[in-house]
Amino acid sequence: MTTSTAADAVERPEDREPKQMPLAKAITAALRDTMADDDRTLLIGEDIGALGGVFRVTDGLQAQFGADRVIDSPLAESGVIGTCIGMAMRGYRPVAEIQFDGFVFPAFNQITTQLAKIHNRTDGKVTMPVTVRLPYGGSIGSIEHHSESPEALFAHTAGLRLVTPSNAHDAYWMTRQAIACQDPVFVLEPKRRYWLKGEVDFQNPAPDAFTAQVLREGTDATIAAYGPLVPTALAAAAAAAEDGRSVEVIDIRSLSPLDDETIARSGAKTGRLVVAHEAPTFGGFGGEIAARVSERAYHRMLAPVLRVGGFHMPYPPSQEEHRYLPDIDRMLEAVERSFSYDR
Amino acid sequence: MQPIQLLAPDGSFAEDEVYAPYIRALGDDVLREMYRSMATARRLDNEATSLQRQGQLELWVPCLGQEAGQTGVITALREDDMVFPTYREHAMALHRGITPEELLRQFRAAGHSGWDPLEHSFNVYSVVLGAQTLHAAGWAMGLQRDQAAGRAEDELVVACLGDGASSQGDVHESMVFASSYGLPMLYFIQNNHWAISVPVATQSKHPLALRAHGYGFEGVRVDGNDVLASFAVAAHHAPQVREGNPQIIEAVTYRMGAHTTADDPTKYRTSEEVESWKAKDPISRYATWLEAEGHADSGWFSEVDAEAKDLAADLRRAAMSMEGLELERVFDTVYAEPHRQIETEKAWLKDFEAGFAEQTGETEGERR
Numbered sequence: 001m002t003t004s005t006a007a008d009a010v011e012r013p014e015d016r017e018p019k020q021m022p023l024a025k026a027i028t029a030a031l032r033d034t035m036a037d038d039d040r041t042l043l044i045g046e047d048i049g050a051l052g053g054v055f056r057v058t059d060g061l062q063a064q065f066g067a068d069r070v071i072d073s074p075l076a077e078s079g080v081i082g083t084c085i086g087m088a089m090r091g092y093r094p095v096a097e098i099q100f101d102g103f104v105f106p107a108f109n110q111i112t113t114q115l116a117k118i119h120n121r122t123d124g125k126v127t128m129p130v131t132v133r134l135p136y137g138g139s140i141g142s143i144e145h146h147s148e149s150p151e152a153l154f155a156h157t158a159g160l161r162l163v164t165p166s167n168a169h170d171a172y173w174m175t176r177q178a179i180a181c182q183d184p185v186f187v188l189e190p191k192r193r194y195w196l197k198g199e200v201d202f203q204n205p206a207p208d209a210f211t212a213q214v215l216r217e218g219t220d221a222t223i224a225a226y227g228p229l230v231p232t233a234l235a236a237a238a239a240a241a242e243d244g245r246s247v248e249v250i251d252i253r254s255l256s257p258l259d260d261e262t263i264a265r266s267g268a269k270t271g272r273l274v275v276a277h278e279a280p281t282f283g284g285f286g287g288e289i290a291a292r293v294s295e296r297a298y299h300r301m302l303a304p305v306l307r308v309g310g311f312h313m314p315y316p317p318s319q320e321e322h323r324y325l326p327d328i329d330r331m332l333e334a335v336e337r338s339f340s341y342d343r
Numbered sequence: 344m345q346p347i348q349l350l351a352p353d354g355s356f357a358e359d360e361v362y363a364p365y366i367r368a369l370g371d372d373v374l375r376e377m378y379r380s381m382a383t384a385r386r387l388d389n390e391a392t393s394l395q396r397q398g399q400l401e402l403w404v405p406c407l408g409q410e411a412g413q414t415g416v417i418t419a420l421r422e423d424d425m426v427f428p429t430y431r432e433h434a435m436a437l438h439r440g441i442t443p444e445e446l447l448r449q450f451r452a453a454g455h456s457g458w459d460p461l462e463h464s465f466n467v468y469s470v471v472l473g474a475q476t477l478h479a480a481g482w483a484m485g486l487q488r489d490q491a492a493g494r495a496e497d498e499l500v501v502a503c504l505g506d507g508a509s510s511q512g513d514v515h516e517s518m519v520f521a522s523s524y525g526l527p528m529l530y531f532i533q534n535n536h537w538a539i540s541v542p543v544a545t546q547s548k549h550p551l552a553l554r555a556h557g558y559g560f561e562g563v564r565v566d567g568n569d570v571l572a573s574f575a576v577a578a579h580h581a582p583q584v585r586e587g588n589p590q591i592i593e594a595v596t597y598r599m600g601a602h603t604t605a606d607d608p609t610k611y612r613t614s615e616e617v618e619s620w621k622a623k624d625p626i627s628r629y630a631t632w633l634e635a636e637g638h639a640d641s642g643w644f645s646e647v648d649a650e651a652k653d654l655a656a657d658l659r660r661a662a663m664s665m666e667g668l669e670l671e672r673v674f675d676t677v678y679a680e681p682h683r684q685i686e687t688e689k690a691w692l693k694d695f696e697a698g699f700a701e702q703t704g705e706t707e708g709e710r711r
Contacts (some may be wrong), residue, residue: 042488068488074523079477079516086481089460090489094481110513113471114478121455122467123668124676158677182679210683257683 013202024194026168027057027133027187029202030175031095035065041179042087044071044080045097045133054099055135055194077107084130085114093129093179101136102145102315108153115184116159130184131175135191136164137228137278138325141318148315149279154186155255155288162255163209164188166230168198170253173206188255190228212259214266218248221272221335224263224289226252229276229326236331247335255285263289264296271302272338276326281309303341306334344550346595347576348566352623354631362575365419369574374638377418377570379647381410381626384434386651387443388600390658391450395604399662401452406433408599409533411625412565414438415573416501416531416592420581423464425486426501427479429508430468431533439465443654444661453667473511476502476530480517483526487587497585499527507538509554510546518589522558525587529580530555532591533567535598540611552593560589567594568625571632597623 013033021029035041043058049072052059062070073080077098084094098104104111111132118128138147154160161183165171171189178185207213215230216237225233230251237247248266252259267273273293275286290305308326316324349357349366357363388405395403406413413434417426426435436446441458448457449468456467469475479502489495504514509532521528532551536543547554555562561583565576573594580590597620601608608617633639674689 039492068491071484074516074519076516076519078513079480079520082474082477082513082516083481083484083520086478086483087485088481089466089478090482090485092485092488106512109471110474110477114474117455119679120673120676122460123454123456123672124679125459126461127679161678161682183682257685259683261683 016202018199018201018203020197020199021168022195022197023165023168023171023190024055024057026172026198026200027175027189028059028061029200030172030179031058031061032064034176034179035061035069038093039069040091041093041095042069042071043095043097044073044084046073046075046077046080046099048072048097053097055191057133057189057194058097077103077105078110081107081110081115081130081132085110085118085128088128088130089126093131095131095133095179097133099135100146101134101148101150104134104150111154111160112157116157119183120159127182128184129179129182131178132184132186133175133189134186135189135194137190137192138315138318138321139192139228141321143318144315147318147321149277149310151186151188151255151277152279152283152285155258155285159184160256161185161210162188163253164190164227164255165253166190166193166227166251168196169200170206170209170251172200172202174209174253177209188227192228193231196231210254210257210259212250212252212254212262214248214262215251216247216249218246218270220246220270221274221338222248222250222263222266222270223274223276223331223335224250224252224266225276226255228278232326232328233276233331236328236335239328240332240335245335252289258288258292260289260292260296264293267293267305268297268300271300272335273301273305274308274331274334274338275305276308276331276334278310278325280312281307282312284309303338306338308334344552344564346564346566347572348569349572349575350566350569350628350632352568352628354628354635356571356632356636362572362579365575365578366571371638373418374633375643377414377574378626378629378633378639379650380414380418380434380438381570381629382647382651383437383654384410384414385626386655387433387437387446387658390655391447392600392604394447394659394662395450399659400447400450400604402450403604404431404450404602405598405600405604406431408620408625409535409567409594409596410434411570411629412531412533412567412573412594412596415570415575416577416594419574419577420501421498423496424499424501425464425466425479425482426503427466427475427482428468428503429472429475429505430470431505432468432503435503436465439463441465443658444665447658447662448665451662451665451667453665472508473504473513476504476508476514476517477520480520480526480528483521483528484524487524487526497527499529499581499584501529501531503531503533505532505538506534506536506543506546506551507541509551518554518558518560521589522560526589527584527587528589529577529584530589530591532593533596534593535567535596537598537602537608537612539602539606540608550593552591555591558589560591562591562593564593564595567596568623568628570625570629596625
């Protein structure tokens with residue numbers, strides 16, 4: 001068994017200059033830096049060892065930290081989460097990789113009846129500092145079960161936290177904050193943005209992972225989005241600006257807890273709010289945001305909160321995903337529609 | 344596959360070469376303690392069942408008839424061997440120093456659990472069956488790493504399950520992990536013949552111990568109503584488990600009571616079957632042997648009976664005076680760290696209830 005940290009040879013994060021890197025590699029760096037700091041942090045998942053994961057997020061980590069800290073699991077998702085629970089009980093901080101969104105369901109029982117509830121069940125005697133990395137979302141041209149957005153199911157489950165980065169800097173810091181958290185945290189990784197490059201500043205942490213951030217100021221309407229649709233929302237706002245509309249963009253970042261205050265403040269300011277996610281709108285997380293903003297900012301709103309999202313169907317064959325997924329045009333249509341309520 | 348038996352229902356002892364020596368090495372203290380554990384568990388069971396009938400418990404899950412397997416196995420293990428129980432391991436829990444009051448807490452619905460799992464090396468009860476076997480495997484993986492780092496001794500980990508839960512996918516996954524990583528896992532399967540109303544034949548047409556072979560471990564079948572055989576089998580196999588060879592012990596026993604106090608077993612099993620198992624009662628055969636072999640006399644048995652009666656009275660008092668968790672405390676333990684929505688909802692509830700108090704002049708906590 002290996003317990004030494006080969007990471008000693010690696011430059012400490014605080015000595016590292018800000019660096020342009022893909023979002024996926026920012027997560028790799030976060031895992032590496034955390035493991036170097038804390039030998040109780042372990043990774044477990046399918047194909048995360050020699051292969052480095054199907055998206056190569058754990059590339060090189062098994063070679064660096066050994067097979068006892070970067071654990072190739074049997075092909076059993078319930079087993080991955082269930083054993084993370086046992087390891088956490090013993091004082092470890094496991095980070096599980098679920099290979100794809102659609103494969104999380106065999107672990108659904110362990111996540112919802114166990115992981116989420118053990119701290120509460122034991123009246124706070126047992127903490128569950130387990131991180132679940134879940135690559136999610138579509139637009140990658142794959143087959144069934146590889147493009148889904150199941151976040152509402154987990155956001156609905158008390159005891160879990162959910163964060164989702166939209167850029168490399170957040171990906172690095174959110175991953176580190178998730179692992180440091182004493183609660184189970186899902187890091188929903190926008191897999192279609194894995195190769196989106198951005199600057200990671202290793203010396204200046206991103207804002208608290210559990211808050212929303214205003215990414216672009218505007219005055220006429222707000223688009224609130226998270227994960228994979230944040231770059232889309234920014235592009236939509238840029239396009240709207242060309243038409244003379246000033247659109248504010250909020251990166252929701254955390255679904256649980258939800259920073260509804262920041263979103264409602266923006267809604268109150270612009271009077272028009274569009275919430276966008278890839279997941280189906282029916283029973284989706286956007287409805288939660290709409291309800292909360294309506295309650296907080298009713299008298300300031302000039303239009304109902306509008307949702308842009310997937311349709312009430314299983315994720316379609318990816319040949320048709322371009323018609324299913326919200327894009328710039330769908331967001332702009334909703335922004336325009338929010339002006340149609342003007343009295 | 345005949346279960347290993349040392350003590351026959353009539354109290355006679357079989358001097359077998361492999362297992363009997365473990366019993367012959369025991370002193371009166373251990374032998375008597377095993378009786379005391381079983382008698383206490385049975386008394387607890389009877390008392391808790393009547394408390395439920397009187398509306399003092401929401402539910403009770405009797406372990407009636409299964410005391411021997413539980414007591415024998417846990418007595419053979421070390422105090423630091425972590426146990427992951429289902430919800431019926433009362434004899435094991437008592438052995439680990441969990442008080443009857445703590446045991447009842449969950450069944451009075453005063454909280455979801457009653458003790459600190461780490462303090463007793465005994466996890467809280469698992470109601471979603473099978474799930475606990477994976478937690479046990481994960482604990483064993485942590486243990487393995489702690490051993491490599493010199494932070495742990497050669498503990499083993501017990502995953503309890505019944506014949507019903509043996510059909511759960513999580514049990515299979517747990518055994519796969521145990522096999523792949525060479526985990527020090529002891530799967531203690533109490534085959535009590537009934538998963539609520541479904542007979543064991545629906546879970547398995549073959550002895551559950553045989554499932555071990557598919558995972559490459561050893562499986563033994565023991566008479567679960569024989570405390571001595573259960574002790575000896577666990578004592579014999581534990582050293583191999585400690586070295587990273589997972590094993591299954593299938594204790595063949597019988598759930599003499601209902602599945603829970605909400606169940607009616609007369610709807611699915613015959614009184615003849617129940618009577619046939621009554622004749623195999625684990626406690627009376629052990630009492631016969633203890634007395635015949637001179638390990639205890641009638642005076643000692645009377646003492647134990649009196650202790651059990653005291654426990655029953657204490658239990659009743661404890662149940663009646665038990666303070667439940669208030670909703671505020673439930674809010675406070677959903678997360679370990681602050682969570683915006685929890686704080687908002689907790690504050691809202693406080694204001695809402697304070698509003699009622701203002702209207703009626705009640706003080707906080709009075710409104711029930």
